[in-house]
Structure formats: C-alpha cells, structure tokens
Amino acid sequence: MMTIGMTNLAIAGMLRNMAAAYEILGENRFRTIAYERAADSIEHLTSEVKDLWEDDKLSVIPGVGPAIRSHLDELFRTGHVRHIEATLKRVPEAVFPLLLVPGLGPKKAYKLVKALDMRTEKRAVSDLETAAKAHAIAPLEGFGEKSEQDILSAIAIYRKGQIKENRMGLPQADAIARDIIAFLQKGAPVREITVLGSLRRQVATIGDIDIAVATGRPADVISRFLSYPHQKMIEKGPTGASLLLHNGRQADLRVQDPRAYGAMLQYFTGSKNHNIALRTWALGKGLSLSEYGIKQVKTGKTTAYATEEAFYRALGLPWIPPELREDRGELEAAIRQAQGKPDGLPDLVGLSDIKGDLHIHSDYDLEPSHDLGRDSLAVLLDRAVEQGYRYIGLSDHNPSVTNHTPEDITAIMKRRKAFYEKAHAAWQRKHTKAVGIFILCEVDILTDGTLALPESAFTYVDGVIASIHSSFTQPEGAMTKRVVRGLTAHPKVRIFGHPTGRLLPDREGIALDWKEMFRVCKARGIALEINAHPARLDLPDTIVFDARRQGLKFIIDSDAHEATAMDVMRYGVSVARRGWAGTHDVLNSMEYNDLAAWLTPSRI
C-alpha cells in the first residue's frame, strides 16, 4: 500500500483524487462535491490539518463532517485510509496525474486514458503528450484539433511547475497587483479598481491575483488587460479574462457596471466557503445571490448594488470585513448582530490602533548568536516617528552563550542598557515628538528549556521575548515542556516570540500542546507574539482565533532587522484581524505608560 503524505497539500490532493474517482464511477454528484469542498478548504487552511487533528478539532474545517473526519483520523493514526485507497484503485491510475494538467478534469482524463490505453501513473503525462503530437487526440469523440493543441500547451505549463501548488507570499502578491492596477489605470477607462480574492482577505499565502474593475466600457478594460505582458491567455469573455503571467502567476480580471459593482466585490472576494454559506442562507429567504446582484426567486427580478455595504444591507446584514469571510462563524455572528443579540461581529483592530513595535533589532553589537540589525537606534526612532509610533522595543538577540561566560553576558547587557539610554536621550533632545524605548531582549529557549540569558543579566532589561531558534523537530511532549520551562523561567519573560517557528512556505511549525500553552501563558500574563514578517505570520490566524477565545492577549511585532522592514506591521495586523482580534486583544495598541505597567511584573 502506498503511504499518503500528511501535508495539507497532499491531503487535499488525496481528497480531490477521491472526488475525481467518484465522478468517474458515477457516484452521487453531491458526494463528489463534498470531497471537492473538503479538499478546497484544506488546501486553503492556514494551519496544519494534523495540528487540528491532534487537538481533536477536525470538525472546524468547513466541509469536513463525520465521514471525512474518520478518514483523516485513520490517515494520521495509520498512514493509510483503506476506503479511499480501495476506491482509487477502481479507477485507472493514469487518470490522476492528468488531473494536474490545466483544463483536464475527471471526465476528459478518463476518456483519454481509456481511448489511448494509458497504463501507468508515472508515464501518463508524457504518453498524453506523445499522443497529442501524433494527432491521435483530435479524432476522439468530444475532442478536436483545438483541444489537441490546448492539451499540448497545458502540458508545457504543467511541466514548468506553474500550477496551483506554489502559492506566493503577501508582498509578492501585493507587488504584482499594484503593477497590474497601475497598468490598467494608465490605459483604460477605469472608474474603480480593487484587489479581491485571497489578497483582499489577506490570507497568508496567495494563489491567483484577482482584480475587479467598475467601468462603463468593459471591452476597453479587458482589451487593455490582455495587453499586459503575459505568457498565455487562459480565457477571455465579455465579463473578464485570465492571464498566465511570465512569473508563473495567474491574474484574473472581472469587469462590472458601476451600478452593480458591490455585488461583484462581494462575489469575487470570496472565500468560496463564505459565499456558499451566504448564498445558501439567502436562498432560505427566497433570495438568489450572484455577481450581478440579488434576485427574488419568486419574481425573477434582480436588483443591483453599487457598494458591498448596500449588498449586505439588502440581505439585512451588517457589512462583514473581508478578513473574516472564511465561513468560520462570521455569517452567524452577522445575523446575531442584525438581530440585536450579543456576540456579533468583532470590532477588529486596525493598523492605526498600533502604538508601537516591540520586536526590533538594532545594530548595537552585543555579540549575539544570531543576526544583528542593520540600523542604529536613531534611524529606528526616526522610522518610528514616520509610522506614528509612541514607542519601540529593542529586542536584539541575546549574546552568544557559547562564546561568553555568564559574567561576560551580564557585563554586555549592562553596557547595552547604558548605551541605549544615552543614545535615546540624545535623539530625544533633537526631536519634538516623544518616542519611548523599551530595552528588551529576544532570548533563545534552549533545547533543554533553559533561557540563554543568565539570571544576573535580567537586571538590565525591561522584559524578554522568549523564542525558539533551534531543534525545531522535538516531539510535542518534549517541545511543550521545553517551552513552558522557558516561559516560566523568569518573571520578566513577557512575550512568546513567533510561537510556532514556522517559515512560509516550507518549514512547518513546531509541535506544541496549545491547550497547555494557552493555560500557562494566561496564568502568567504572557502575551503571544503575532510576528508580522511575511515569511512567518506567526501566530497563524487560526491559532489567534482560538487563543483569543481563551482570553489570551497578543503583541503584533515586525521583527525588523532594518528600519524599512518596520512597515510589515500591516501584515501582522491582518493576521490579527483574520483571527477576530480587537483593539483590546492587542497590547501594543496601549499607550506607553500602560504598556510599561503591563511589562513590569508585579511579582518581582
């Protein structure tokens, strides 16, 4: 038996294959759709399915019910799912790789495999290519000259690895979207233009770039879009077009009359699961929703809405912020709010609520084991003024423990404190705007759970961010003990830095017992960091969501190693919002004095 991978992508692929097999086998259509929905959800999850399974929370995944839950349970316990493996065996194995070729779905793939007598999974794509080149496809029923050519170019795209699986980070997606928007605004009659899809929802990783345009002259906008530099035109029509760009990314454009732009925004922002939930709910009220507006099912009359607010209002709902649109309970909360009941939509934290950044590395050389920052305190303070901050925290890595004795380290930390205080005073004398500093330190939690800062050195810091920077693969039990030991080693440990240690897109997070982590952090008043670095976005939004419900507090930090990197704060704010966090949940929305009071533990 083959072993199925345990990553979200592998699991989604398994469920998608299952859906394809059911479709080929003529199974109930809705059962097929159910597997597809579950695959979609899992592919777009921002936390690992395996972590959810460990916490017995698979049911929070939209579209995962008792049957798929038990399949996943079997997968994680044994490495196999007997029912799924048996079902997949009933379909020729060559079908499955063909599904990854754009434009081929279960029906076509199966037809080709049968007609061309393709035997092996391994050679399926190259067999198909050979057949297409030999003009063996065009004569087949349901195919033709054009589809033969399309298959060849789709295989070329497939070969370049330019299919869905590699999602990009937010900054790259932002940059591509900005470029396309500027291009369209320059040469087309654009009334309004908006980035939609997962980028508008600020998901940690982005698949396609989705852009909507309000215009009275759709044809002109579409033709301008089609002249944007691209590798391949995927499709075009009167309402939009899709391009494969040279960087391998797909960009989708939709155009709409300004009078119906609100419905378009709503539709194209997604998520798919949010839209399905909303449409299903609306249907119960006799309303059918589409990108054109809201249709009374009885009369067949469609009403257009110019804004998204008006669209939601027409449904009797408050506007739902895009970051919440993941079918994670936001519709139910909106309904409760509309009925005047408690537990409505959260009042989300915004970038302008952030009063400071507590995780910044300066260029002060304290001989650390990890990297120094590149900019001086003065440069960082200047930047803080530009960001509108009231304070920053200097959180350099602790001095290397292998190269220094505890006495050395204490001496270094003492010198550092004196240096910062003096440099800060000098900077402040020259500036009217007051920006306070906190002298912190990012301290390693070593493999055995001890902190890489000797007791005597704590005198010279206002507080500590404790983080994991080594031995990421310890099993959950050992890792949990290690972190708990580190966090509770000294009362000045106030923040748990980038708690999962994940790096997007490759490094999975460490294995932790989150229930225990939440309990310990809450008991000691330790804040969880939301590290805003785009490759981290750590905590993941799903854990923010859970932690907030347990009453935990967060601090959003840039982890900047240079002044310009401080502006990634907005990505961290997005994570907080996606986790339903409000201003009261985020401690660096407090003013300097309040934060200073929080930082100072009463029990020293």
Place this chain on the structure above:
DNA sequence: GCCGTTTTCGGCCCGACTGTTTTCAGTCG
C-alpha cells in the same frame, strides 16, 4: 458526504467560458 431560523431528512451556490455540439458537457473559480 455535509448540514441545520421553514429540515436530523432532504435538500445541496451560481455563473462564465470553451470546444464540440446543434442544445450541451466539462472545467473553472
């Protein structure tokens, strides 16, 4: 197979585009 403000049974979002068809099936988002 999933799911719950007309339901724990009986429904299941909505529309666009493409190619191969004479009215539609397959794929996609």
